[in-house]
Amino acid sequence: MEHELTWGLPVILYLFLAGLGAGAVTVSAAILLRTGEYHGGSYFKLARYGALIGPIPVILGTCFIILELGRWDRAFNLYKVINLSPMSIGSWLLALFIICSLLYALVFLPSFLPRFERLSRRIFPIMHTLSWVNVPLGIGVAVYTGILLGAMPSRPLWNSPILAMLFLVSALSTGIAVIILAQTLSHLVHGKDPTVKTERRSSEHYQEAPLSSLGHRNYEISYLLTGSDMLLIIIELIVIFLFVMFAHLTVGNLKYAMAIILPGGEMAGMFWVWVVLVGLLIPGLMEMFYIIPKVVYGREFRIHEGSEVMISVAVLVGGFMLRYIVVVAGQVTGPLGL
Amino acid sequence: MTENHNTDNKTDQKQLDQDSSSTAGPLPCQAMSLQETEGHDRDEQSPARRSFLSAVIAGLMMAVAGIVTSLGGKLTLANVNNGPNNNRRKQYGMVIDVRRCIGCHACSVACKSEFDVPIGETRSWVEYVEKGVYPNVSRSFLPRLCNHCSEPPCVYVCPTNATYKRQQDGIVVVDQGLCIGCKYCLQACPYDARFLNPITGWADKCDFCTHRVAKGLEPSCVSTCVGAARIFGDLGDLDSEISKLIAKNRVTVLRREMGTFPNVFYIAADHTDELDARRPEVQTVRVLTNRRQQKRK
Numbered sequence: 088m089e090h091e092l093t094w095g096l097p098v099i100l101y102l103f104l105a106g107l108g109a110g111a112v113t114v115s116a117a118i119l120l121r122t123g124e125y126h127g128g129s130y131f132k133l134a135r136y137g138a139l140i141g142p143i144p145v146i147l148g149t150c151f152i153i154l155e156l157g158r159w160d161r162a163f164n165l166y167k168v169i170n171l172s173p174m175s176i177g178s179w180l181l182a183l184f185i186i187c188s189l190l191y192a193l194v195f196l197p198s199f200l201p202r203f204e205r206l207s208r209r210i211f212p213i214m215h216t217l218s219w220v221n222v223p224l225g226i227g228v229a230v231y232t233g234i235l236l237g238a239m240p241s242r243p244l245w246n247s248p249i250l251a252m253l254f255l256v257s258a259l260s261t262g263i264a265v266i267i268l269a270q271t272l273s274h275l276v277h278g279k280d281p282t283v284k285t286e287r288r289s290s291e292h293y294q295e296a297p298l299s300s301l302g303h304r305n306y307e308i309s310y311l312l313t314g315s316d317m318l319l320i321i322i323e324l325i326v327i328f329l330f331v332m333f334a335h336l337t338v339g340n341l342k343y344a345m346a347i348i349l350p351g352g353e354m355a356g357m358f359w360v361w362v363v364l365v366g367l368l369i370p371g372l373m374e375m376f377y378i379i380p381k382v383v384y385g386r387e388f389r390i391h392e393g394s395e396v397m398i399s400v401a402v403l404v405g406g407f408m409l410r411y412i413v414v415v416a417g418q419v420t421g422p423l424g425l
Numbered sequence: 426m427t428e429n430h431n432t433d434n435k436t437d438q439k440q441l442d443q444d445s446s447s448t449a450g451p452l453p454c455q456a457m458s459l460q461e462t463e464g465h466d467r468d469e470q471s472p473a474r475r476s477f478l479s480a481v482i483a484g485l486m487m488a489v490a491g492i493v494t495s496l497g498g499k500l501t502l503a504n505v506n507n508g509p510n511n512n513r514r515k516q517y518g519m520v521i522d523v524r525r526c527i528g529c530h531a532c533s534v535a536c537k538s539e540f541d542v543p544i545g546e547t548r549s550w551v552e553y554v555e556k557g558v559y560p561n562v563s564r565s566f567l568p569r570l571c572n573h574c575s576e577p578p579c580v581y582v583c584p585t586n587a588t589y590k591r592q593q594d595g596i597v598v599v600d601q602g603l604c605i606g607c608k609y610c611l612q613a614c615p616y617d618a619r620f621l622n623p624i625t626g627w628a629d630k631c632d633f634c635t636h637r638v639a640k641g642l643e644p645s646c647v648s649t650c651v652g653a654a655r656i657f658g659d660l661g662d663l664d665s666e667i668s669k670l671i672a673k674n675r676v677t678v679l680r681r682e683m684g685t686f687p688n689v690f691y692i693a694a695d696h697t698d699e700l701d702a703r704r705p706e707v708q709t710v711r712v713l714t715n716r717r718q719q720k721r722k
Binding site: 091093094156157158159161162164165167168170171172173174175178235238239240241242343418421422423424425 | 567578581582583584585586587603604605606607608609611612613614615621622625626627628679680682683684696697698700701717718721722
């Protein structure tokens with residue numbers, strides 16, 4: 088393509104990684120809020136995965152975007168003022184989120200060692216408060232990346248109110264995917280747990296494995312994750328449909344810009360194969376394949392580790408390609424006429 | 426006193442407590458904090474606690490007022506009711522009479538030398554628009570520069586307030602000490618008038634030669650134009666040459682539908698774009714941008 092990209096790969100990576108991390112922390116904090124109290128169960132472990140993984144991609148992405156600045160040495164200028172620019176509000180949100188998510192990750196650390204259990208129990212209220220803070224902050228960070236792109240009429244493809252929604256849903260979906268991936272990999276590395284076979288569907292009768300045992304597997308948790316990821320994928324498909332359809336139904340700038348990802352456009356193949364097929368349809372259908380027996384026939388939920396890895400990798404690839412295509416397509420299309 | 430207001434809350438609050446009723450200050454927050462103090466007088470609280478409470482409340486209000494006023498600058502600019510092109514205000518602008526343009530690039534060169542614009546970048550450039558099928562063809566020129574819009578999208582997206590529209594003359598400038606080079610304004614500009622200066626790393630663009638205008642001179646591109654195609658002046662002054670030209674001629678602006686209210690006007694400009702080649706009567710359009718960016722944005 089002969090076009091020149093003002094925002095290149097670092098920005099694309101940032102949008103992907105910030106969404107991923109914010110999504111993981113939001114999901115983790117939401118799970119922690121759902122359990123309510125400290126009982127060191129599987130839900131707690133799940134929240135721990137999200138809390139510990141989340142801040143890493145966000146900080147990595149932030150490093151990318153700072154290096155993308157023309158004057159990265161002046162990045163602090165962002166914090167000298169606050170104005171109505173989405174980037175200004177977003178950078179304040181991002182800074183707050185990084186601080187809160189790091190603190191949130193920190194309070195989970197004692198739970199790895201059995202001898203710190205009392206400490207871990209005592210700091211649970213802090214954890215709980217932080218998760219109240221992290222849910223809105225995480226959603227804020229995920230949404231602002233879409234608003235950032237959408238704020239300009241000179242970029243018709245981005246100038247859509249539903250783009251921020253698309254980025255939010257994709258962020259939550261990739262956040263869950265990375266938690267699934269971490270959980271499955273940890274399980275595979277630490278070997279199969281013998282307690283799996285004795286597990287019951289309701290966790291009350293079931294003696295939870297201690298928090299320090301990493302490899303233990305609880306299918307109820309997998310069910311929660313896979314099920315919510317499937318719902319998010321369905322929502323994302325609907326949002327993409329609305330995004331594309333409303334642009335196509337108008338006449339003018341937006342229709343012309345959207346033509347690039349519609350059949351016949353320069354980036355159509357890439358969008359429909361990587362984002363829709365690989366990123367959404369394949370993992371969505373795979374999850375449905377495992378979910379339906381439980382939902383419809385009430386069978387116990389079982390999922391193969393290989394499938395879990397495939398699903399999560401596909402969702403992550405789709406999430407990255409979504410950011411890539413939206414950022415590139417938005418920049419190579421402009422308003423009509425002069 | 427009002428100047429110190431935001432900077433020194435505590436001393437100000439003491440002053441407010443001392444002169445109890447009479448000085449209702451010009452700022453609304455001052456009046457509000459006075460009301461608060463009076464309100465607490467009716468309550469039966471210990472004086473120390475009362476003054477502490479009112480100090481806290483006043484401090485909070487001042488913080489809110491500070492945020493509101495800092496956002497206020499942007500809000501008033503965005504206020505469309507005010508009329509984006511308020512005639513009473515000074516607003517420098519330019520008329521480009523395309524009939525007089527010979528496409529010689531003297532303006533581009535003058536601009537380059539005036540600002541030492543790095544190789545490959547342009548603050549001002551001249552596009553050639555060729556259209557039609559032989560023998561019915563035409564070629565016209567379109568000199569381009571920053572439009573110094575009355576509703577500048579670049580200003581609204583700048584996260585550090587580095588880019589702003591000058592109150593005194595309506596020129597959109599970049600404060601090169603604040604710009605962090607995030608390139609958000611490059612994305613927001615519908616005219617592709619901005620670039621990231623590869624040497625300094627900050628956003629750069631035409632500034633109507635503020636250093637020359639300050640001394641009563643015309644911008645460099647205007648004074649160098651061999652056909653006198655560029656006319657510079659104050660749009661707010663009805664007796665200026667530029668205002669008369671705009672009144673007497675059919676003028677157009679670029680991308681009017683963007684709602685940016687540009688202050689660079691064209692007489693007899695050909696707005697044909699490469700997309701117009703789809704039209705049956707045009708068929709062939711070639712736009713030579715004469716800059717590194719081979720395509721219009």
